[in-house]
Amino acid sequence: MSKKLDDIFTNIVHSRIFKNRELLRPDYIPDELPHREKQIMTIAKVLAPLLQDQRPSNMFLYGLTGTGKTAVAKYVLEKIKTRKEASGRILTAYVNCRYEDTDYRVLASLNEAIGIHVPFTGLATAEVYKRFLNGLDRRRASMVVVLDEIDGLVKKCGDELLYKLTRINTELKNSKLCVIGITNDLKFTEFLSARVLSSLGEEEVVFPPYTAPELEDILSRRVEKAFRNGVLDEGVIPLCAALAAKEHGDARRALELLRIAGEIAERNSQDKVTIENVKQAYKEIEKDRVIEVITSLPLHSKILLLSIYMLQVEMGKKEVTTGEIYDTYKTFCEKIKIDPLTQRRIGDLINELDTLGIINVKLVSRGRYGRTKIIKISVNEKSLKEGLLNDEKISNLLK
Template sequence: CLGLGKEVPFTGLSIPELFRRTLLALESIGGLIVLVLDEVDSLIKKSGDDILYQLTRTNTNLRKSKLSIIGITNDLKFMEYLDSRIRSGLGEEEILFPPYNAVELEDILGRRALSAFYEGVLSPSVIPLCAALAARDYGDCRRALDLLRISGEIAERENSPIVKEEHVRMAQIESEHDKVVEGIATLPLHAKLVLIAIYLIEKSKKNGTITTGEVYNVYKNLCRKTSFDSVTQRRVSDLINELDTLGLINSKLVSMGRYGRTKIIKLAVEERSLKEALKDDVRLQNIIIS
């Protein structure tokens, strides 16, 4: 509504009223209107697919205008998540954009570097190396730009007049560290508590194995210490699987003979990354990670 020039009170509006006002605004504009929904999968996961369903029905209520929708997503299975009514109403045409290759990334970085760096401060190998590393990481352009930016920042901190290949290597390590810290910092509360439990057990046992049962017991103690209600052991087992999927821990199912099977768990992140990620979480300030 705001993008179409319609006021929305700070107290908000109901979804039906928002759509009513949106339809009126679209009708007043007239002609063909293109609505671009970036990261449309996030919208659906957060708010459900009813919003998208309403949008696909918009043209039946318009006379002077027509609405066309472009959805952008990195999730190749996105359409499978939608209700059959929405898939039918979209009448979509999928356009697949392949990841950037090293040559394309090098071209993009070269253009950006003209604005970001003085002439002659980049070693000839810097941009090709940033492009090659990012191309290896699913052709992520944002990662390529981050590597180039961080390389420059490292060179600046060292008072180096030239950004060198070694700065890119250092930037790669720093970037990976930042990614892990952000991943931990955005975890749900109980996932953080489970991760802390694994860290504390590993620190106390040194090279000993860690089982799901041990993690659950320490997790429950942490919940008592912080006055949080604990979740079930089954849910903790699910959280362990999720942490494993994220690459924050490594877990392996092993047979214990007549005692059944259990998971052997190992922390996969550095201690400094864990501490840095948790230091600003006020909910966990009573847990001391020494």
């Protein structure tokens, strides 16, 4: 046993596969970001007035997940901070609003970035804002604030803080502030009032999905430093790129596939990473994704999915209609003593599950009976069950 354990450690420390696996971590920012030159140039041009003490426009960066928004924003911040004209006069802050998801916490981070410590809680938000405003004005500097995953903050707390920050220059006498908002939620602008939208969106920078050849290029450059020479079988990189481009060109997904394929090869003590390893990695990621999505669903959606699962998998029905599903759903609700939702509401939930890609809804014509919806599970059934079993109430029902 301990020999086996030793072997595992030895394998990982003296990897035959990886030269530097850290370079494949999702938060690693490489020295170059190919295929984002246009976005980098646009942002740099908008920010350039900072170097001459003028206020640049606010900016809004958007695009689907894994299209390089965070990497580009951090890269540009780093570059501008290290310009010699900037010495001490350009301040930057990067805040991820998924974690700092209240006005108070965002403002606390901004204070922190200019060297003002505010307690975790206890002050009024207005007071934390005032401290930031006065602190920044005293610094006689220009500041660039990146608010990443900004939808997290706005959905929870509204856009009051954004409004204040995008207008703060009217209150500052000696300093300037520029806000860069980032989101991958394209519907998020619905949550913004027109006044915020117009000031944040002074400049908009779009991040389109990468194409498969672009992903190949990104991966190839990373591979040189992350993997040992010649350990990747021919076809490994193109396959990772193609799989990641299948839904939309997501660089995070492509890098993850490559890393997990490498780890599988390492676990099996192989000398090379094969195409088969990539396929295994793809399955692993898919499975994790399905389980995660299902585990995080609200209870009624889970009961609904359980109903579909029962009818399609356990009872082997080829075509499941909304009527049958609703009846089964109601029975389950009775069993665990909760009030069922209306059939109409369940119809909405069915559409949501369709949008998430968990089920597939097809409208078919039934002649003179009109049209009816046919529902089918469109993810791996085992993973679906595993996700449902994570819920205690549901697992009792499954028993």
